[in-house]
Amino acid sequence: MQKSSEKSFPKQKEFRVAIASGKGGTGKTTLAVNLSRWIAQKCKVRLADLDVEEPNSGLFLALPLVQRRPVKRAIPAWDQELCLFCGNCQKVCNFNAIIQTKSLVMTFPQLCHSCKACWELCPAKALHPQEYRVGEISFFQDENMEFIEGRLDVGQEQAVPVIAEVLDYLDENILLSGLTIIDSPPGTACPAVETFSRADLVLLVVEPTPFGLYDASLAVAVAKALGKPLAVVVNKWVADDQLLADFVQQNQVEIIAKIGESKKIAEDYSKGNLIYEDNPEVQENLRSIYDYLVAGMGAKL
Amino acid sequence: MKDIQEIVVISGKGGTGKTSVSAALAVIGGSELILADCDVDAPDLHLVVSPVEREREVFYAGELAQIDAKKCIGCGKCQTACSFLAIDKLGEREYTIDPFRCEGCGYCARICPSEAITNLPRLTGEVLISQIKTKTTMVHAHLDVGGENSGKLVAELKNRAKKIAKESNKKIVLVDGSPGIGCPVVSSLSGASLVLLVVEPTVSGFHDLKRVLELVNKFSIQSVAIINKYDLNENITNQIKEYLGQFQVEVVGYLPYDKAFYDAVMQGKSVVESHEGYRDKFAKIYKKIKEIQEKK
Numbered sequence: 300m301q302k303s304s305e306k307s308f309p310k311q312k313e314f315r316v317a318i319a320s321g322k323g324g325t326g327k328t329t330l331a332v333n334l335s336r337w338i339a340q341k342c343k344v345r346l347a348d349l350d351v352e353e354p355n356s357g358l359f360l361a362l363p364l365v366q367r368r369p370v371k372r373a374i375p376a377w378d379q380e381l382c383l384f385c386g387n388c389q390k391v392c393n394f395n396a397i398i399q400t401k402s403l404v405m406t407f408p409q410l411c412h413s414c415k416a417c418w419e420l421c422p423a424k425a426l427h428p429q430e431y432r433v434g435e436i437s438f439f440q441d442e443n444m445e446f447i448e449g450r451l452d453v454g455q456e457q458a459v460p461v462i463a464e465v466l467d468y469l470d471e472n473i474l475l476s477g478l479t480i481i482d483s484p485p486g487t488a489c490p491a492v493e494t495f496s497r498a499d500l501v502l503l504v505v506e507p508t509p510f511g512l513y514d515a516s517l518a519v520a521v522a523k524a525l526g527k528p529l530a531v532v533v534n535k536w537v538a539d540d541q542l543l544a545d546f547v548q549q550n551q552v553e554i555i556a557k558i559g560e561s562k563k564i565a566e567d568y569s570k571g572n573l574i575y576e577d578n579p580e581v582q583e584n585l586r587s588i589y590d591y592l593v594a595g596m597g598a599k600l
Numbered sequence: 601m602k603d604i605q606e607i608v609v610i611s612g613k614g615g616t617g618k619t620s621v622s623a624a625l626a627v628i629g630g631s632e633l634i635l636a637d638c639d640v641d642a643p644d645l646h647l648v649v650s651p652v653e654r655e656r657e658v659f660y661a662g663e664l665a666q667i668d669a670k671k672c673i674g675c676g677k678c679q680t681a682c683s684f685l686a687i688d689k690l691g692e693r694e695y696t697i698d699p700f701r702c703e704g705c706g707y708c709a710r711i712c713p714s715e716a717i718t719n720l721p722r723l724t725g726e727v728l729i730s731q732i733k734t735k736t737t738m739v740h741a742h743l744d745v746g747g748e749n750s751g752k753l754v755a756e757l758k759n760r761a762k763k764i765a766k767e768s769n770k771k772i773v774l775v776d777g778s779p780g781i782g783c784p785v786v787s788s789l790s791g792a793s794l795v796l797l798v799v800e801p802t803v804s805g806f807h808d809l810k811r812v813l814e815l816v817n818k819f820s821i822q823s824v825a826i827i828n829k830y831d832l833n834e835n836i837t838n839q840i841k842e843y844l845g846q847f848q849v850e851v852v853g854y855l856p857y858d859k860a861f862y863d864a865v866m867q868g869k870s871v872v873e874s875h876e877g878y879r880d881k882f883a884k885i886y887k888k889i890k891e892i893q894e895k896k
Contacts, residue, residue, distance in 0.1 A: 320614075321641075321642050322614065322615060322642050322644070323611075323613065323614010323615045323616075323642070323779040324613060324614040324615010324616060324779075325614075325615060328804065352779075352780035352781045352782045352785075352811075353612055353613055353614075353779070353780055353781065353804075353807075353808040353811060353812075355613070355804040355807060355808065358803050358804055358807055359803075359804075391706070391707070391710060393662070393663060393704060393705050393706045393719075394705070412683075412703050412705055413683055414683050414684075414703070414705035414707050415681070415683055415707065416681075416705060416706070416707040416710065419681070419707075420707075420710065420711075451781065451782065453781055453811050453814045453815050453818070454814075454815060454818055455782075456751065456782055456783040456786050457782070457783065458780075458782045458783075484780075485614050485641070485642070485779055485780070486641030486642055486778070486779075487641050487642070487743065487745065488640075488641050488743065488748070488750045488784070489748055489750075490782070491641075492700050496700065506615075508862060508865045508866060509644075509647045509648075509865055509866065509868065510619065510644040510647060510865055513642075513644060513647060514642040514644065517641075517642065517745075520745045521745055524700075524745050525700070537862075542866075562832075562857065565829075565832055565857065566832060566833065568802060569800075569801060569802035569803065569805075569832050569833035569836060570802075570803065570833065571802075571803035571804075
């Protein structure tokens with residue numbers, strides 16, 4: 300199923316890490332922003348927030364905005380003059396996004412997947428593509444790092460076009476060296492699949508509770524189905540127990556860092572602060588992760 | 601008042617305690633309600649309500665293209681037509697469908713000159729119906745790995761839950777929804793009578809609340825809120841309370857930052873079972889929610 304040639308880590312270009320979580324609220328964004336900021340002191344880093352339904356990374360960074368543009372996709376527009384009312388457009392749409400009555404063709408943009416079939420197969424060319432806004436992409440930068448945020452408009456249901464637009468930007472502007480860190484969408488459905496499929500490594504943030512471990516095992520299954528290497532960071536860690544040991548064994552994963560449960564960290568997070576600044580133990584965690592990534596790349600960052 | 605009240609628990613941000621709250625309310629409500637776990641991406645309620653499976657059914661939604669290699673003449677028209685980069689060229693006359701990318705639009709099958717492509721129903725997951733320890737029924741699901749169409753699966757679960765409620769003469773369906781604002785959430789909101797927002801007082805929790813409330817308001821559904829971990833940042837708790845007030849969203853409960861929630865999950869229980877003190881708290885919240893419903 301996986302696309303060719305991505306098994307081994309690339310050496311002459313950026314290394315792309317998707318920070319993921321099965322369950323929401325495990326600390327995915329926390330790790331993404333803290334790791335980015337901390338590593339930016341050592342090498343070139345860019346961070347992309349692909350949790351486009353609820354993008355939060357930017358709240359912790361406060362970087363200057365460089366550019367912002369809308370994300371659009373194509374939906375059909377109808378030309379009444381040309382229409383033969385043959386019903387073909389309705390027939391070829393698998394998403395019920397277009398309906399023809401005796402005198403009218405109605406389109407439902409939110410159901411449309413932009414497959415192009417209706418206008419390309421219209422015998423009278425009575426349909427043509429028009430742009431439809433679904434979200435926006437913003438670019439931020441300071442002297443240490445670059446940050447790209449995808450943001451879905453409220454009311455839009457399909458997150459993938461916004462995610463794909465950010466991933467396309469990353470692909471078209473590959474760093475010659477350094478690290479691209481992705482704050483991935485939660486869960487295991489289409490948004491997460493799209494993100495994992497275009498990363499070199501999935502770094503899974505796991506909360507060591509029955510909820511967290513169950514959801515994490517679903518995310519491991521997705522990464523494996525896509526043929527992506529994966530490593531685990533435990534967050535809100537309390538103690539090593541049988542539950543965690545079973546998870547590691549059953550899923551054949553490696554834990555590369557454990558960030559301890561702490562109310563102090565939760566409070567710092569609640570204020571929108573970077574948690575490593577005031578919690579030295581977190582810096583040790585970040586160092587372990589950094590070392591793992593460097594070793595994983597087979598080259599110094 | 602509608603016959604069956606559908607109460608949907610959502611949060612915008614993940615990990616705010618949505619499932620812990622749902623489980624606690626399910627225990628308080630007991631056999632008076634039907635439970636539906638519509639967080640199909642990351643379903644967790646089954647871990648704390650001891651389900652005994654009664655029914656299991658595969659669920660298909662949408663389509664998936666398939667190429668018959670024997671019929672394929674290698675013209676490549678399908679690859680050109682596909683908007684989702686879901687068709688890969690393997691060899692000179694060999695094309696294949698990437699099931700993770702295919703959205704089942706069917707365009708390729710329509711234009712294939714040798715009729716080598718067919719669209720098959722797509723396996724999305726399984727619908728499960730279980731008896732749970734609160735002497736009622738839970739409707740839940742397994743989403744297939746990388747499953748598409750999670751919104752349709754959510755709609756199916758809600759329909760099942762409503763049907764069972766009707767048959768068994770129950771008035772309430774309690775729905776544990778998904779995080780975010782995308783298709784599974786929109787799907788869980790359709791037909792809801794009341795939304796229960798579980799919010800945490802963090803910069804990101806507040807940000808996400810604003811987005812999800814904007815969505816709920818587009819549907820004109822009444823909502824109430826629980827502020828979880830309210831003591832983590834009382835400053836933001838107050839800001840949230842004020843914000844919710846502007847939209848006539850009543851705060852029906854405040855829960856502290858408390859290891860009890862962690863301990864409960866570790867024991868496979870809801871917090872009202874593991875920590876007696878919470879029983880009263882959630883009973884009050886449940887009563888308040890019912891009163892708000894009845895007033896409508």
